[in-house]
Amino acid sequence: MDHIRRAPKAVLHDHLDGGLRPATIVELADAVGYGDLPETDPAQLAIWFREAADSPALEGGAGLERYLETFAHTCAVMQTRDALFRVAAECAEDLAADGVVYAEVRYAPEQHLEAGLTLEEVVEAVNEGFREGERRALAAGHRIRVGALLTAMRHAARSLEIAELANRYRDLGVVGFDIAGAEAGFPPTRHLDAFEYLKRENNHFTIHAGEAFGLPSIWQALQWCGADRLGHGVRLIDDIQVAHDGSVKLGRLAAYVRDKRVPLEMCPTSNLQTGAAPSYAEHPIGLLRRLHFRVTVNTDNRLMGGTSMSQEFAHLVNAFGYTLDDMQWFTVNAMKSAFIPFDERLAMINDVIKPGYAELKSEWLFRQAAAETAVASESTRDQGVGQG
Ligand SMILES: O=c1[nH]cnc2c1ncn2[C@@H]1O[C@H](CO)[C@@H](O)[C@H]1O
Numbered sequence: 001m002d003h004i005r006r007a008p009k010a011v012l013h014d015h016l017d018g019g020l021r022p023a024t025i026v027e028l029a030d031a032v033g034y035g036d037l038p039e040t041d042p043a044q045l046a047i048w049f050r051e052a053a054d055s056p057a058l059e060g061g062a063g064l065e066r067y068l069e070t071f072a073h074t075c076a077v078m079q080t081r082d083a084l085f086r087v088a089a090e091c092a093e094d095l096a097a098d099g100v101v102y103a104e105v106r107y108a109p110e111q112h113l114e115a116g117l118t119l120e121e122v123v124e125a126v127n128e129g130f131r132e133g134e135r136r137a138l139a140a141g142h143r144i145r146v147g148a149l150l151t152a153m154r155h156a157a158r159s160l161e162i163a164e165l166a167n168r169y170r171d172l173g174v175v176g177f178d179i180a181g182a183e184a185g186f187p188p189t190r191h192l193d194a195f196e197y198l199k200r201e202n203n204h205f206t207i208h209a210g211e212a213f214g215l216p217s218i219w220q221a222l223q224w225c226g227a228d229r230l231g232h233g234v235r236l237i238d239d240i241q242v243a244h245d246g247s248v249k250l251g252r253l254a255a256y257v258r259d260k261r262v263p264l265e266m267c268p269t270s271n272l273q274t275g276a277a278p279s280y281a282e283h284p285i286g287l288l289r290r291l292h293f294r295v296t297v298n299t300d301n302r303l304m305g306g307t308s309m310s311q312e313f314a315h316l317v318n319a320f321g322y323t324l325d326d327m328q329w330f331t332v333n334a335m336k337s338a339f340i341p342f343d344e345r346l347a348m349i350n351d352v353i354k355p356g357y358a359e360l361k362s363e364w365l366f367r368q369a370a371a372e373t374a375v376a377s378e379s380t381r382d383q384g385v386g387q388g
């Protein structure tokens with residue numbers, strides 16, 4: 001686990017309001033007089049979130065809806081400038097301590113207006129919090145770069161406004177746009193005006209699609225809305241047939257996604273919790289990685305999943321026997337798919353990610369060589385050779 005934590009990682013899909021420290025929730029609730037927390041002991045609260053978000057057996061997208069109910073409590077304590085600043089700073093610190101070097105963290109500004117903040121004030125508080133978190137991480141010996149993605153909620157009607165907000169704060173800490181929330185009944189085409197606006201502005205966006213709902217949602221996200229990346233996209237396997245002899249046939253949509261190198265933001269633990277995948281070993285990521293889709297590994301919601309990037313990778317290492325080379329592949333995929341400029345992505349890959357993995361692999365090599373020498377000299381001793 002230690003080498004997984006030390007390996008440089010990049011996360012493209014992590015929700016700010018799904019990653020608070022439990023102790024911070026308790027303190028913020030106290031400070032703002034929010035009395036509806038289900039637990040007031042941080043350790044108990046952490047367990048509550050994990051269990052409440054765990055509804056894999058519910059059918060027809062209901063697992064996702066139950067999962068999303070837990071966000072009422074985190075959003076409730078994220079309504080002031082200070083709270084947003086603190087949560088964002090701690091988010092950057094926690095990701096950095098876990099070995100994340102690049103993160104795109106998303107949240108829905110429209111969910112943080114209850115105490116009178118404006119959309120702009122929300123965005124500025126979070127951006128300043130990320131900058132503070134980057135500084136604190138650096139002081140603790142970790143380097144991380146964090147960009148914000150502004151999310152619009154699929155069931156609401158503010159997506160164009162939020163897209164305009166993302167455009168206004170472009171190059172000022174916001175790197176793109178997203179839509180999230182319950183999938184069934186809220187197709188991405190409801191927000192076509194927002195996506196068309198962003199395209200006219202040459203801006204970037206990703207869409208939560210193919211999580212609780214099937215191929216039509218992925219198809220719309222790509223072919224009607226023009227998404228640059230897909231949030232989850234696990235249902236894409238419905239368009240892939242694996243025969244008994246192991247041969248694979250891709251449908252038109254799956255082939256398009258692979259041919260066009262559309263990045264898939266996969267979040268294994270979250271998918272188990274909402275019922276989008278049955279187990280780590282059966283998670284579509286195994287097949288999609290084998291077929292060379294542009295797959296990335298992500299946390300989605302660290303609080304609800306009780307997870308981290310290292311934890312997600314540890315699950316995949318257990319399930320699929322992935323090595324440091326696989327981890328590097330996923331990480332380079334993520335960095336290639338990031339919404340920051342090309343030259344900056346390339347620099348992260350060449351100057352941070354590849355050297356980081358090279359260092360870990362060389363450590364492993366020397367340890368391996370030392371272990372082999374030790375075994376060889378032991379057996380030499382046992383045979384009485386070299387003692388005369
Ligand atoms: O996996 C997910 N699928 C769809 N929506 C989600 C997921 N995780 C979080 N959110 C939604 O995104 C909002 C902004 O961060 C959260 O408040 C939650 O409602």
Ligand SMILES: [Zn+2]
Binds near residue numbers: 208
């Ligand atoms: Zn998500």
